[in-house]
Amino acid sequence: MDLRATPAEEAFRADLRAWLAATLPTLPEKALHTDWQARRAYDTNWQGLLHAAGYAGIDWPVEAGGRGASPVEQLIFKEECERAGAPYVGLGFVGLLHAGPTINAEGTLAQRTTYLPKILSGEHVWCQGFSEPGSGSDLASMRTRAVLDGDHYVVSGSKIWTSHAEVADYCELLVRTGTEASRHKGITWLIMDMKSPGIDVRPLKTISGSTEFAELFMDEVRIPVENRVGEENDGWRVTMVTLSFERGTGFVGELLESMRLLRELTELAKRTGAYGDPGIRRRIGHLAATFDGLWALTKRTVSEAQATGIPGIGGTVFKLSYSEAGQKMADLAMELLGDAGLLFDDVTHATDGQSLGNADHVENWIKSFNLTIAAGTSQIQRNIVSERILGLPKEPTVGAKK
Amino acid sequence: MDLRATPAEEAFRADLRAWLAATLPTLPEKALHTDWQARRAYDTNWQGLLHAAGYAGIDWPVEAGGRGASPVEQLIFKEECERAGAPYVGLGFVGLLHAGPTINAEGTLAQRTTYLPKILSGEHVWCQGFSEPGSGSDLASMRTRAVLDGDHYVVSGSKIWTSHAEVADYCELLVRTGTEASRHKGITWLIMDMKSPGIDVRPLKTISGSTEFAELFMDEVRIPVENRVGEENDGWRVTMVTLSFERGTGFVGELLESMRLLRELTELAKRTGAYGDPGIRRRIGHLAATFDGLWALTKRTVSEAQATGIPGIGGTVFKLSYSEAGQKMADLAMELLGDAGLLFDDVTHATDGQSLGNADHVENWIKSFNLTIAAGTSQIQRNIVSERILGLPKEPTVGAKK
């Protein structure tokens, strides 16, 4: 157990830090949260800069055009980016973190050549068409149907929680090619051009009032067979191959952001006087210890991935603890804000005249409810942890109801 | 909604209070906790006094020799007894609260005449033989077997969590007379004389170190058919008839005791200085509000029972909240005690030289773990609440495992 950086890791960090320090000041103003075209432009510009500097596809294999960084270097990359205040992966996340790696692992040479370079350079934005209104936790029950018609699949159905669908060029789409009863075994993975006729994108407003998600309606959309990745009816396995692609670093950005928010909260507590209350202090202490523990867990997971190629159990249990802590912190923030937590407009401190930062904390409170829902509800996470790690028996399959 | 006592209720309370004030000072010294014969003597003496004064079987119908008090009067009875520091029902509880009412509701005239008067007078102590080592939450899976042999049932098997079996005269015993697959439908309710040959009672030590429970082993114990209450294979229904006998007052003693413990804890917090910590004060406040809320819920439940004959949902949800609050209070006590919570011997306060009362609080902490287990685990309680009150669907029956 040695947490010292190797000379290579130190050099990687130093170079990156220098590049970030030189590059970030040159970025344009951030786009308005609601202006999707502007956000696309901002995010793809950033991806282009990363690409030019050799940081695009940090976790992609070198053969696929990525940097092929080690898990530890990936961690360093996320850490330095967050601490320097660099932009997030933003609209590029589906392409860079899921569709791209999937095509690289399972796609044909032609598919790899066609799609991967433009994901890396930021030219193309992808969206994900997995969840359906009727298939949330139970993804394998999806019903969007694809019927083979000559050399095309004809797709009809609907998807939900499709991020940035309005500005995406392509969609990684799961469709049912087998019978409904076939469940996991009748699903196929397709690349859908978002300019195809028959696609209707409707923004989906979330409880925070934002519309970064959409519903996707497909009415006899024709997708060439050559856009199929993997075999017909083998889409479930294709999807799973890359679901563990992120070796324990999936939540690093969020965790580091939570640590920053907690420091801000501590500052807020000092300004409002709440810090003098030992009960409030203990809650801060518990949260800080929990985030520290999750950071240590992340390092251990990454280290395991580096040593063994497998991220180990840390990555699986991380989200349960992180989600709970994130919600506790959001609740604490609302309590510290008091009345100022009831609006997004800046409220200023009565004594020091500075903003209380309430808008960020209120936004964070609303988003915190999604922590235990998105990317697998905590209930599903607990099933996975208890069955796959603890080896507890599955629930009996539904069958002979009496 | 009028919480004023009626003149009759006021008179009942005044009479009882006067009687308690006159009677309690005449009681002998309490028996040693570990001396079962002495405890039996103490408890049956108290029952005899209640009997003579007309308070025995407060909740029993008049026809059965009880007082037939209204639900509100029963509440007053428990309230006054607890506040005056009167003994608990003690060893009499199975006879008075379960076996007696069952026999009264379902027994023959001969059974009623034989058993009920001696339960009321305190002469006979009963124990309960329901749970089995393999049948805890799933009582209907019990396996203790009774085979008819002439005019006797021959019983073999074992029971667990049998309170005070060492000093009991009779046992209310559930046995399987049907096949194992018959579950609820193959169970019979028997009265077993504890002097019968073939019974072996072994004390069961709990995590608090006490032995108020026992395991009961039966090897071909012969029980006359005339001791059967209800029909053969109808024992489950017979049992359920009286499970709701206590109309919402089942935990009144425990709740009032918890309220007293919380007052003592508050006093302790003041003595140790912890009360100056707003976080500690808030925990006290939360607990006090919860116990107040449970007390209001109890009154509402009793009032519903009085008005409609049915206790309503209050009684069903009570235990969930009470168990959780009881464990939280026990944890708070341990934190307030600090090192003094690590032993049962009296620790005295460094400044005032008085006992910290640690033994009681530590005992209570250990017992608190049983709150969410005994009389239906919280998991089973939540099943009941969600299915019977909220109407949520049952889990699919185990059947076709794939």
Place this chain on the structure above:
Amino acid sequence: MNFQLSEDQVALRDGLQAIVEGRFSLDAVREREDASSVVDKAGWQALADAGVFCLFVPESLGGLGLSITDGVVAVEVLGHALVPGPIIGTMLAAGTIAGAAEGTTLVGIAATSDRGAVPGVLELPSDCDGYLVLPSARDGAAPATYLARSAISATLATRSLDPLHPVGRLNGPLVSGTLELSGTADALRRRALLLTAAFEVGLAAFALELSVAYAKDRYQFGRPIGSFQAIKHLLADELARLEMARAQLHYAAVVTDAPDIAAIDGEVYGLSSTQLEWRAVAGAKLLCDQAALSATKTAVQVHGGMGYTWEVPVHLALKRARVHATMLATSDQMADIVASLTH
């Protein structure tokens, strides 16, 4: 002892329920989202006509002359329907402030914050004609007053947490009004707390009902999600919380109406009747805060992704719960009051 709703109370509840179903259907209420004025005048008038605002006004003055307990029963119904507007302030102002009982004057509550560093906000600044000004709890002797909206400098927030209960920023410290109200500010505060708690109970019940219905209808893995223990047990706990909170709320309302009962019960704890009343009210508000915050949070979780959409109404209950658990007083303040009266 009788803890049941009286026949009159059941009639009050059912009658109001019928009006609310007609005037404040979920669709109708949602039309007010993001409106600068959330109060629908016709609906408000219907509430006035039903006697909601003159509920506490003595019959001799043309009101219904009902009790706080009756008021709690009524406000639970309104909370369940998410009815927007300054209901509680208007109910408490009626009889003193002209037009409140009739529905023509809308009266909010402006409570000065106990946290000096965080300036207060004003509820419904575009809707209210005036405010009951409750002095800080620390300033126990100061009377409650009435202040016209025009005398308060406040800016409507461009975006409030709860679209159905927008707030404004006070531009300066809140001053006392010129019209002094009868009764102590302390007593008025307790009544406002009770009615707010009643609204919370309505919110919690609404959220729980939505959740139960969804859990029965939504199938995943070939079963209604309500057949999974993970969901069932969450909802069972919410019901337990709600029923306990409701019982304490009703108890607190009864002792507020009947000081003789407060005196008798207070004796057991060594409390005066006012102290017992405070303990009951603060405990009720605390339990109702928890019930509403928890039931609405659970509702989001049970609805899964759908619970995170604007379309499904659970977020409206969640946000309103946060508003009512914050504005007049916080749970922490309530817990401290209960603790100070535990000995």
Place this chain on the structure above:
Amino acid sequence: MNFQLSEDQVALRDGLQAIVEGRFSLDAVREREDASSVVDKAGWQALADAGVFCLFVPESLGGLGLSITDGVVAVEVLGHALVPGPIIGTMLAAGTIAGAAEGTTLVGIAATSDRGAVPGVLELPSDCDGYLVLPSARDGAAPATYLARSAISATLATRSLDPLHPVGRLNGPLVSGTLELSGTADALRRRALLLTAAFEVGLAAFALELSVAYAKDRYQFGRPIGSFQAIKHLLADELARLEMARAQLHYAAVVTDAPDIAAIDGEVYGLSSTQLEWRAVAGAKLLCDQAALSATKTAVQVHGGMGYTWEVPVHLALKRARVHATMLATSDQMADIVASLTH
């Protein structure tokens, strides 16, 4: 960066595991219940022979010269087996106090309470030959000292909470020993906290394993109870708590061993290396307290009625968790330290 156990650490763990399985089987440990002396001399000697007590003693003085991180790995194994006795004090005293390394002198830890009103208790008064006396955390400047058992007036409790870790009542305030220890009391306290936390991790892992095994074996309603979500989800949460606590424990041990890493990491938070070390250690102890208290409580619940029997060993882990979460410092104190170092 390498967060894996080294080969030497794996060998240390496995070797100790083998010794513990031979000498400290559950049956063997349980024979010490309610014994006035819980230490089995032959077993203790076996631990000494394995080098447990001289683990931190430099090789030049005949010890193993291992790190705190190695010590944490070792103590996790001992905690998992519920090994009774003054393990941590003896490990920390070895090299300074004659006979500790060899297993002939048993050394407990006597920490003076930070709560003036509640007098301290003494661990294992019948077993220990002497104590490391750690001054109150508030008395930061006072050195740690060694005091012979004979110099302390304490009465063995007739009944301790934990039958395998009996305590005594101090009959008067604890005085400093005559032998002053090298290094600061502050550093010694951090090491003692870390090793205690390691013992807690062992307890939590033990309780979780018992629970999982029981949940697989125990059938109710025709299914193993471990197939019910209510049980599965409880245990999944315990695993999440445990793995997070263990990761932080190992991190805290590493920075305790390597001030250069503490300095680098501290820079990010604006903390000195000692401050970073304290933040890491206090956080680790806090998380390990929670993991142990929660996993053992859950173990009782999962075992149902059987968990409430003396026979099933879960209560021993539960009680020991309470002991170790209390004696040297409380979770509240740890949380306050972490908060004070968060800025």
